[in-house]
Amino acid sequence: MDKAKIIDICIQRCKRDKLHPAWIYLKEGESVSWKVEKGSDRFFSIEEEKGISLRMVPVNGDTVGTYTSDLSHNALASMVEKLKKMEQEKPPGRQNRSSERTVPHSDENIRATSGSRSLAIFHQDAELIGLEAVEHFFNAMRQTLNKYKKYYDLQHSFSLQKGVHEVSVADTAGFFASYRSTFYYLVLTLVGARSGRRVSHWTIRASHDFESLDPREIAASAAYETSVSLASKSALSGTYPVIYAPRAAAEFLCLMGPSFAADSFFKRRSIFSGRLGAQIASRAVNITDQGDLRGGLGTIPFDAEGTKSKTVQLVRNGRLENLLYDLYQAHRLGIAPTGNLHCSTYREMPRITPLNLTLIPGQQSLDSMVRGIEEGFYLLNTVNAEGMDLLEDRYRIVGSGLMIRHGKKAEPVSGVLLNGQISQMLQNIIAVGPYLYSSALPGFPLAPAMLIDGITLS
C-alpha cells in the first residue's frame, strides 16, 4: 500500500469515529551501516523500517496516541479503534484536571503547505554508497591514526551509517505533506593507553552528505582529544575561569535545551520556569532555535503537527524572550506555535524539542580568551557524571583539557570535576567565540567556544 492510501484509511476512520482533530505521522526509512573493528572484524547491516502513529489532544488537554508498524488495512483500523477507546477511557489520574477546550488545527499562516519536498541535497538509495568509498574513507582515518601510535598505544573502531527516511504528516483537516532526508553518521571509538593508563574516547559526526565528512580531520582531532584524556589526574581545587571548547559548549547547550520547551516551563521542570522576560544569562548570551536553518542537521520543513519550522529568538542579550511551543501550549496562551513538536520515530510520542539550538557567535577569538586568563582551564572532553539536574539547578560533569597559565595553554589534565549552579553559570558567561561547531547530539545544537567565570573545579 502506498503512503497516500495508508493515510487516507486512517483519516477516513478517524472522521467516521469523530476523532477530530487528529494528527498522523508516518515514517519510512532504510539505512545501511558498515563497522570495522580490530582490522578484520567487519560488520555490515541493512535496515528497513516503516511505521505510523496517530495522536489526539482531546477536550481536557490530555494527549492520547497509538502506533503500529503493521501497515495492513486491518492493523490500521485497529489502531484507530484503540485511539477511540483510549480517548473515551482516560483515567481520572489526579485532581485539578484542566478544562481546556479542544485544540484546533493550525491555521494557514503557520501551517506548512501540503505536498512533498526534499530536505537534503543527496537522495540516492541507501545502497548506492559503495563499499569501495567506505574502505577508502576508513583507510584515510587509519593512516591518520597510525601517525599518533608513536606517542601512545591506540586502538580504533569505525562505523559509518547512511540513512534515508521519508516523513509524512497529515491531519483530519486535510493537511498532508512529506519530506525526504539523507543522513550519514560516523562513530569513531578510540582506546588510548600510556604509562599504564587507559581511556576510551567517542566521536560522533553527522552530515547530510558524505563528502563533507573529512576522515583525516575527524581522526586527528579524536586522537588529539584522546591523548589529552590520557594526561595525569588534575590536582585542581578552587574556582577558576573555564573556556569551553565548541564541542563542550554544544554539549552544555544540549543539556539545557529541554528547559526552553513550553511544556517543561509550565510544568516547572525547566530551570527557567516563571522567568519569561527575566535576565537569565549574561548580556553576552543570545540563543536561537533554528528549525529552518538552511543545511542544518536538525532542519525540518514542518513538525509533527504540520506547523512550519522557523527561527525563534529564545534569549536576547541574556533575557529570556520566548519559548518553544506546540499547538496545545500555544493555544493555551493564544499565541502561534513554533513548529517544534518533534519525534525521531513513530514509536515515540512527539515532544517539544529544540532543533538546531544555537548559541549565537560573539566577537572574541579563542586566543584572546586564553590571553586574558591568568590561571584557568580549557575544557575539551567531557564525561557526563550527572550532567544537568534541571529540577535542582545543578551542573556537574567530569572533563579533561588543558590548564591555562599566564595567558597561555599549558599542560593537559584529566579527571577534572566541574561543579556549578546552571543559573549562576549562565550569568557568568563572559565571552562567546566567533566560530560555530555543529554537533551530532540530540537536536543538533550549534555552539562556539564560550568563557565562563567562577566554576568550581576539583
Add this chain to the structure above:
Amino acid sequence: MLVKDFLAQQQKAGAHFCDFFAERAQSLTAEITESHPGIYRQGNYHGIGIRIFKSDGEGYYHTSDLTPAGVYRLAKRIVRNDDPKGTLSGVEHTPVSEETLDFWDEGLTEIPIPEQILGKAAQGAFDAGRVLRYFHCRVWIFIQDVKIITSEGFDVSERRKYLHCQVEASLEKKGDRCSARLNRGACGSQSFNPETAEEMGRKVVDLAEEKSDAISLPGGELPVILGPGSGALLFHEACGHPLEADYIQKRRSVFADLLGTRVASQLVTIVDDPLQADGGVYLRYDDEGVNTRKRILIEKGYLRKFLSDRKNARMVSGAASGNGRRQSYREPPLPRMSNLLLMPGQTPPEEIIKETEHGIYAQELGGGKIDPPGGRFIFKITRGYEVRDGKIGRPLMGMLLRGSVRNFLRNIDRVGNDFRLAPGPSFCDKEGQRIPVGLGQPTIRVSSMTVGNR
C-alpha cells in the same frame, strides 16, 4: 520460503552460522504531571532480523515489513549483497499478499491504562496537603514476544513482560530546590499493586523533604557502606560491564587476561542469574536462543567467567553463556547482563554500621559512568547519610563516589547477610541499546573510596 530453508541456503553459500530473530512488542505509556494534562500512548511493532556470520565478517539485515513481499525483499537483499547475481531458490515471483506473516503462539493482549497506579501515586504524594513544585508519575508496560531460529537447530519462543513505574517530586524549602525520584516495577508474573505506587508517592516527597536538611561533607578517602538492593548499580556498572566478552575480546576491559586470577576481596562472589524469580528480568533463553542459567562470574574473589554471546564466546571463553541480548529486532545482540547479583555474606548489616566510626552510607545511587578500558568510574549518591560513631546520621547532599574498579573490588571488607533485590527492572544502555536488567546485593562496606561533594 521457510526460515529454516533460508538459513540452510545461507550455510551452503558459506555462512558458518546464521540466525533469525522475530519480535512483536506491545507497549503502553501513561504519565501525569500534577495539574497538567497527561499523556497516554499505546501501540505495537514487529519485525525480523537475520544475522549471517561468514569468514570475512558479520551481516545483519532487518525489516518491519512482515508481508510476504517485505520478507522476500529482505531475503533478496541478503542474497544479492553476497552475490549480485544470486537468486532465491524455490521462489520465482515476488509474493503480493498484504497479509502480515504470523510467527506467534499467542495473540496480542489488551493492556488497560494503569489508572489506579497513577491515581495512587498522586494520592500518596499530595497526602497531608503537601505543596510540591513538581510531581510526575510515569508507568510503562511492555510485552515482548520473541521467536529465535538458528542454523544450529534452535527454535525457541518466549513472552516477556515488564512494568516500570517512576515517580518524581520536587519542592522548595529554605530557598533550595530539592527533588527525588523513585523507580519500582515488576517483570514476568510478578505483581505490582497500586498500594506500592501510593507508597512511592509518599516516600518520594519524604526524600525530597529530607534533602532540604542535607549537609555536605568535605571530600576525601572514607569508608563507604552501600545499602542493600539498589546499591548494586555500582557492581553492575563497575564490575558487570567490564566482564562482558566484547570488551574482553577487544581488550577494552580491566579484566582482560585476568581469568582465573584474584580480582576482588575473598568476600566477593558475583553471579548473573537470568532465572531469578524475583529479579528485574526473567529469561529462559537469551536473544540468540541459548538456554540461560545462573553463572558464577567472580567466586570468592577469583574471576571465573565472562558474560558472552555467541560471537564473542568463541574468542574468549568457548561456549556462549546465554547473555546475548538486544533491545529489539533492529539491533544485533551484544553480551549483556541479566540479574547481576552480589551474593550475601555473614555479617549482620547493623554490625557493619556499628563498626564504622566515620564514613558514608549510600542507600541509593544515581547516574554514573565507567570507562571499561581504564576501569575508572564516577557515581552520584542520590540518597546518602553520614555515618558517625557507628550510627547513621544526617542526610548528605550531592556526594559523588569516584574510584577504580580494581581498588573498589579489593577494598570490600564487609559483606552483609541481608541480600535484597532492587525492586523491578532497571535499565541499562550500551551502544545505543536500552534493555531491562536486574540488580541485587546485601549491605557491603568498602574500606576506602574517594568521596567528593563537588
